[in-house]
Amino acid sequence: MEFEGRDIISIRDFSLEEIRYILDSALRMEARMAEELCLLEGRILACLFFEPSTRTRLSFETAMKRLGGRVIGFSKAGVASVAKGENLTDTIKTVANYADVIVMRHPREGAARLAAEVSDVPVINAGDGSNQHPTQTLLDLYTIKKEKGRLDVTTAIVGDLKYGRTVHSLAHALAMFGAGLILVSPPGLEMPPEVLSDLRELGAEVTRSSLEEAVREAEVLYVTRIQKERFPDPEEYEKVKGAYKITPETLTKAREDLIVMHPLPRVDEISPEVDLTRHARYFQQVRNGIPVRMALLALVLGAE
């Protein structure tokens, strides 16, 4: 399977076989993480973060360094050429002369696709506005595959299903693999109709449910943050926040093998006591970001 020189922009660009190949490649990377790898020695990654990010940027930097490569970049658009009025196209064309691969986060939807079109080196999308965050989706899939051994799992997705970019691409990918989806969201933050119709076109069985019911049925509980700024009325936010909080009590009726995932950072949608239960997997999920991103960097640079 040919990945060299390819951009990683949207989960929609990948076939089932390609996703499986990336996940297998990540598994091989994970097995070799203790070694000092030099697969990308002499290669340079440019991390262009036009929007602040902690874990995604650090995770990419770690992945590159674990493969023996080096990292350049910026993490605030304010200090970049953008502040001087340079457009994105020119910034990317310039950076493509310095680096062998670009990882970019940008506040506008579609920025990553545009960057990929003007760049001579592969571009990996680390989040474009509320659109896509494909490496998050791949690490989510990797986590589910590792924990469950398969991807056609009944997954409950809880929280802000309207604006959350991770949930749209995760739901899309899970639907491709034949997973059943249970959607749990407060009124006004439901999955947008066009995303739902996409999921149904992929043949997914999608149901809406209460949190209690979802917890009883799901094999995977994927929790996302409900952002305060989405609510015009602060009281309404407080009500909703409480209703969707996961505590050890919420999980008493869960299946023995339920796993709880979260893209992090969490605020208070999962209580810290859940960390100690057999269900919590969110910190393993974060850890899985490294082998997945190592695999992607090595694949697009033709070193895997």
Next chain:
Amino acid sequence: MERDIRVRKIKDGTVIDHITAGQALNVLKIIGFAEEFPKTTVTVAINVPSRKAGLKDIVKVEGRELRSEEVDKIALIAPKATINIIRDYRVVEKKKVSIPHKLEGVLKCANPNCITHFEPVKTVFMVERKDPIKLRCHYCERVMGEAEIVTQF
């Protein structure tokens, strides 16, 4: 005369026939007759009984042939329309509109935060379904349907 002729024949121009019933006024917006050609005679028939479609709309534009960009736009809201070019009262060319797989530079993205509104780049939409129309922005992946398309005309 017994025959009921509601719309007279035109000498030179274009007849857009088999327009989806109710879309004639949007077709007028697409061809921009009011702004661009204030003196053009345009005849509009709405909800005309049709054997094939039940009801259809017809637009006749005198003294003007359509640009390909206009035909592409008409196809989006009236996928069964036919374009008849008339010269000296005779139909010299008749073609069905067709929706391409990809639309470049024809529409704006409905997502205000799409990168195409901020960078010097032509919009590109992939046609995912033709009837009813469903477009997806190549850049931001936002889906647009007929309601969002017609507001642009």
